[in-house]
Amino acid sequence: MYNYRNSEQLLERALKTIPLGSQTFSKSKTQYPHGVSPYFIQKGKGSRVWDVDGNEYVDYINSLAAITLGHQDPDVDSAVKAQIEEDVLFSLPHPIEMQVAEKLVELVPCAEKVRFGKNGSDATAGAIRLARAFTKRDHVAVCGYHGWQDWYIGSTSRNLGIPEAVQDLTHKFIFNNIESLEHVFANHPKKIAAVILEPMNIEEPHPGFLEAVKELAHHHGALLIFDETITGFRYSTGGAQQLFNVTPDLATFGKGLANGYPLSVLVGSSEVMSLMEEVFFSFTFGGETVSLAAALATLNKLQREPVIDTLQNQGTKIIQALSNIIKDECASDFLHVSGHPSWSFFSMADCQGISHWNLKTLFLQEMFARGILTLGTHNMSYSHCDEDVNLLIKAYEEVIPLIVNAVRQGRVDNLLRCAPIEPLFKVR
Ligand SMILES: Cc1ncc(COP(=O)(O)O)c(C=O)c1O
Structure with missing residues (x-):
């Protein structure tokens, strides 16, 4: 015992x-x-x-699904050790940022441009802010879990400390139930900036469901965001969007991206992501190199091995x-x-x-x-x-x-x- x-x-x-x-x-x-x-x-x-x-x-549990290769993966560990020899954080970007960005563009169908965060919540919050800026709208439709920040967690029962004005901007819909999303659009005409969902968690998407979500979002002038914090680099090397063959406007990844090192990423079309030059998504540890080295080693292994x-x-x-x-x-x-x-x-x-x-x-x-x-x-x-x-x-x-x-x-x-x-x- x-x-x-x-x-x-x-x-x-x-x-x-x-x-x-x-x-x-x-x-x-x-x-x-x-x-x-x-x-x-x-x-x-x-x-x-x-x-x-x-x-x-x-x-x-694998560190809440952040470990996809295994603890102390030898390839990740040696990449991390080599990076530490050059140091961790600098006052200007290190070239490894670009190398990981290029790798993501190669792997992920919707990725034309890339910005890094640390937790999955950074990437989802960045995606929502970007979608709001791009569409000039404030409301969002959500389905599932998307992180700890006000814009999302205010819509759950764990909403202590979140202003009501923020809670009022987030509307839930039900996975595999396109009518529930239609209701959100009907109740908030021309107000929804983005629809964000995990392409799958417990339930498989019904045939045509993800396509219908995309069509509905675009019909109403909203962006489609896939939250691939978990599904990315688990379901396939290009994420669930590759597996289900539905390409969103934006997608977020985290968890297994760097096999346990703190890195998340927001990717998307050049058209939308270019606005990230204006949107404030900027923090001291953005571009921290050890996690990027871990990500590059992880992604290379995903490509190289089964x-x-x-x-x-x-x-x-x-x-x-x-x-x-x-x-x-x-x-x-x-x-x-x-x-x-x-x-x-x-x-x-x-x-x-x-x-x-x-x-x-x-x-x-x-x-x-x-x-x-x-x-x-x-x-x-x-x-x-x-x-x-x-x-x-x-x-x-x-x-x-x-x-x-x-x-x-x-x-x-x-x-x-x-x-x-x-x-x-x-x-x-
Ligand atoms: C689908 C999804 N999105 C976003 C998040 C938030 O990621 P993090 O906890 O790294 O901020 C999680 C975390 O569990 C998640 O599962």
């Missing part, structure tokens, strides 16, 4: 200086049931990470095995698997009066104890080998019957060694 004593002591100490003990909601104690979870990771290598108690895990195919193949094995287990347990009324093989989701619904939060708590407790780091997603990396996949499937073979039995017996509290986790907020 894993013990988490060092993690818990460090959490107690961290909470004295750091609200929530973490920089990121999804890495915080809100997501990890106390008593059965690690709170701090010490190191990672390939597909594995080790927590501060020395427990080893196969990592299926990274995307591996994510796809290993992820498909997981989806198939998990679907079979759910079917064999006759549990498809409340257990689901969805998403793309490179980024798929195991999810639970309320059942027999038991909240899915309680079921998820049981799930996490049991998966961590079996050496699997997951929050329910399978964020695949190139390092996931057959043994890693088999360990995950074996854990599912043991844990799903436990969840199913709990539901059949109408209680889960007798199996939990911790208090259940609570909802953070739901956007997907």
